[in-house]
Amino acid sequence: MSKRTSSRRSAQREGRIHSDFPQLPARKVRRRWPAIEPLSQDHIEAIHEASLTLLETTGMDFLLPEAREILKRHGCDVRSGEERVRMGRDVVLAHVAHAPAQFTIHARNPARSYVLGDDTINFLAVGSPPNCSDLAGGRRPGNFKDYCDFVRLSQFFNAIHSLGGYMVEPMDCPPATRHLDALHAALTLSDKAIFCYSLGLERNLDGIEMARIACGLPEDSTCIFTIVNTNSPLRLDKPMLRGIMEMATRNQAVVITPFTLAGAMAPVTLAGALVQQNAEALAGIAFTQMVRPGAPVVYGGFTSNVDMHTGAPAFGTPEYVQGTLIGGQLARRYNLPYRSSNVNASNAPDGQATYESMMSLWACFLGHVHMVKHGAGWLEGGLCASFEKFVMDCEMIQHLALSQTPPVVDAQTLALEAIDSVGPGGHFFGTPHTLERYETAFYQPFLSDWNNFETWQERGSQWTAQRAQALVQRALEEYEEPPMAADTRAKLDAFVERRRREGGCRET
């Protein structure tokens, strides 16, 4: 540890200083631009009708018998001994109509709670890669130390509003208690909202209970969420259906995200992939509302395409942009909060990672996405969490967030007097109009290097990813663990200790 680091840390321990990392303060990001809508209302209706026809005639497999019971009870066509469920369009729409247009996901720090469905766009840290990497250490399987560092980064960077799945799978934690380790770290190293995987009843219940303890809110307060991916095409498996049932029953949030890669698990035509996405999403959403009318649920879109030469998934492509924008049209058709992602398929935190992410992020803003999963850190189509990319994404999110704000237009900012007093051939550097405003006039990025070439070269000719590498270290040094009341911490620790003693998750 450098001397600077050491003295900074001791100063922090004594409460003398806080981080002076040059990022924007924690804030809601409000989108100001109208949504871009590539399809006419007629074409949206055509997708809507086709997806309802699909649910009515082809139907969808629900692999959990208890789920089929619920569906049957609510008027779906479920035949004895068959997993296939056919859902009449009226049944689907009547239940989808119960879903709330907006709701709050509570964090243990109330200032970190966020609304899904209003004019804010909320960015989540990357979730679920099996590997992670940084420039110094290279690529490695996920582990608990790296996981905790990602939790710290997610807490540290104000661009990130919420956690969202393990930033990297902590594979060195035993599977039966991994969820206890990971969620305990998430709830103590961060005060942002958390996520739990729907991989069996106990993991859902443990997650809900731990979040409830940490938030100190009454039962049925929404303080955790899960992602339910359909097994596209047209199938919901047992863990996912249990996840919907356990979470929705307890008023916890469920994000239904069909995994519709056009050309692989969905039709090769984008319109067809969106029909399938819409059918699967509506089926899952209708089911949540059968479990509990009014339960918080999100319309998830993840439609992209595969490379037809190799079968590899492609992200941040023109097709992804269209899919994200049209997904927004569909979610608004049903008045539902909308989830999409900041994705790319690059193997390094390089130009491709950046342009594919920028395509994704602009589409999220213009598609009026409410929840941007994988907001920071995703690489390799989701197979790797990159520390440098995490920092690069936070910078890009700040760029886009600030681009939403139009300039102030009034007598002072129009600056007629200032221009007149400078006059032709002058400059504005030292004028009162400039001096009064220059410190806060413009956005100051933390990652961009605007030095001239010579200065940049003298300082080591660092490319963006290298600067990001240094900022990762700085962020981890300046990171401060958010306080938690002692009694809350004791309760949380005791819960985890008890569940550990019980052996954690005993399901396979």
Added chain:
Amino acid sequence: MSKRTSSRRSAQREGRIHSDFPQLPARKVRRRWPAIEPLSQDHIEAIHEASLTLLETTGMDFLLPEAREILKRHGCDVRSGEERVRMGRDVVLAHVAHAPAQFTIHARNPARSYVLGDDTINFLAVGSPPNCSDLAGGRRPGNFKDYCDFVRLSQFFNAIHSLGGYMVEPMDCPPATRHLDALHAALTLSDKAIFCYSLGLERNLDGIEMARIACGLPEDSTCIFTIVNTNSPLRLDKPMLRGIMEMATRNQAVVITPFTLAGAMAPVTLAGALVQQNAEALAGIAFTQMVRPGAPVVYGGFTSNVDMHTGAPAFGTPEYVQGTLIGGQLARRYNLPYRSSNVNASNAPDGQATYESMMSLWACFLGHVHMVKHGAGWLEGGLCASFEKFVMDCEMIQHLALSQTPPVVDAQTLALEAIDSVGPGGHFFGTPHTLERYETAFYQPFLSDWNNFETWQERGSQWTAQRAQALVQRALEEYEEPPMAADTRAKLDAFVERRRREGGCRET
């Protein structure tokens, strides 16, 4: 030269093969999305009125006496012995109203001519950096060989619609004949439209004559354009005014672009910088119309900000996005074609170069820009032309261009039968619906690497800029010189030879 290169070149000479570089065919890029308009109509009117007040009361310096004569003759307030010209708002608006809402810039290949002012967005190669760089050779002062290679790339890549200024200054060509060398290379190595600098009467006249010979069009056909940068604040110098006069008189296109960097040559407030941009642009545009009513002219926007810590210009920032979008609102206010740029301030073809360029490019699409200057190759805030960045930009332009096209929605693409026949748990890889469409279903980028990590690693772990470097070489190998009729070539060569004998440009 590799054996492959050598045999490819000889095959090309014999007309046996053409390039199989996997880029999109040459095409118009039509924007499909509505413009994003950050300011209310009231605020646009406030900027409009303030800029007219500025021209009326503060006025603007026109350094060329002949220009002041013209302004005086058209009713402006010009006082004896003063450079300052005050322009009444009615005079300004009456003349701006003569400017055409759209016009064509002709190229010597008619298929390369393009319209400014319709629904197309046209990308120009980078213009005017003093330096260039590639990963192998590093950064070096501009020279004729690199200049010619950039002309070849500009010709080769279909993402680029037009040349636009020397991609890098060929400093090894003598100043007096440099324009002859550079334009002769531009007109013979490429068949896209060209640009001439307004650096003295002879350079303008030579450029116009060379373009006219190459295009074989009648006099007064618009077959070349120039950029007129104001010396912000509020000054137009002699070469620029001569440029307007010589070009507009001959019906050649003039792009009036104020150089309004907020905090330096313009007010620190974005609204004030835009007032100044608008005033300077309107003054220049009105002047072109006094010279020749109906002369083709473009409203140029280049408002960005400086880093207030160092004075360095910043590009691709949130302020730049706002400036570009609002500039579009202003240009549409006057029904004029609109120019902006694909800019960044990075020193390497890295993540920053990419995210700043992506900010610029998205703003250009959403601001309804007609002419995107510096579309490919710009680095270091314009001080360096990068070969790798050129390729990266062409890829980003293709991404954005294709994102404009909504998917086809009809019975076949909605794919209900295909989804039904695959059914739950299946996949779409080998289905007839996929096989009929897979070859052309999705965009195939030339620069992105979608291989999985292991394959990517086996192939050398190449980052985006390294792949771009290889593609530069491939493009230069597969480049083919566009044909020119022998008599046209003879006329062009003879003109250049004569002007060389005369000593080229004798002005200083």
